[in-house]
Amino acid sequence: MDTLHDGGNDDRIAAVRRFNRFYTRKIGVLEQHLLESPFTLTEARVLFELAHRGGALAKEIGAELGLDAGYLSRIVQAFTEQGLITRKPVPSDRRQFELALTAKGKQAFSRLERASHDEVSKMIAALPAGGGQRLVAAMTTIERLLDNTATRPEVTLRTHRPGDMGWVVQQHGALYARE
Incomplete structure (x- = not known):
């Protein structure tokens, strides 16, 4: 089959x-640009990574976002020309560049972050009572199921099911009898 x-x-x-x-x-x-900004989704994600890492190697950003090196290079070049980021070679490997947001880059990211926050806030506010909690729980479930890198817990705690307490008592009795 x-x-x-x-x-x-x-x-x-x-x-x-x-x-x-x-x-x-x-x-x-x-949409062509994210949240009525001049940035595409990919560009916004690069800004997000730089804002939350402080400074990072271009290679690290590319790996985190799964971006082609050439595509990331074009984004980095455009951001450098726009004065949004600085890029300086890593002394130990001149082929690598450390990227960091400039004041202008931090300001651009701050506007994106605020617009994103407001957009999600509106979406959650439009849900019925309890809908926000259910939405977040469902998204967390999706994220856990699809994240192959997440480590699985050794033990999963759950609420009792019928028969659980009887099994515990039976196991306790068997252990007690062996002692």
Whole structure:
């Protein structure tokens, strides 16, 4: 049987793709520029990484965002020309550059951060009571399921199910009898 194209898998694939289309449209990433700024989504993510790391190697930013080195190089060049970032060679490896936001870059990022905060705040405010908590819980679940790098906990705590306490008592009795 072709497990890649069985009916259940096709339904799941269609549901994930439908959600992806819905959510990208909902948060506006299909627009040419993000949050009415002059930046694309990728450029905004580069600014975000630099703002939250303080300074970083271009190679690190590229790896974190999964960007092609040539594409990142063009973004870095444009940001340098716009006065948004500084780039200085790393003394131990002159092929590498440390990137940092300038005051102008920090200001541009701050505007993006505020616009993003306001946009998400409006989206959450429009939800019914308890909807914000459910939304965040669902997003956390999605993130955990799809994050292959996340370490799985050794023990997962859950609420008691029928029979659990009986099993605990039985195990305790067996252990007590052996002693």
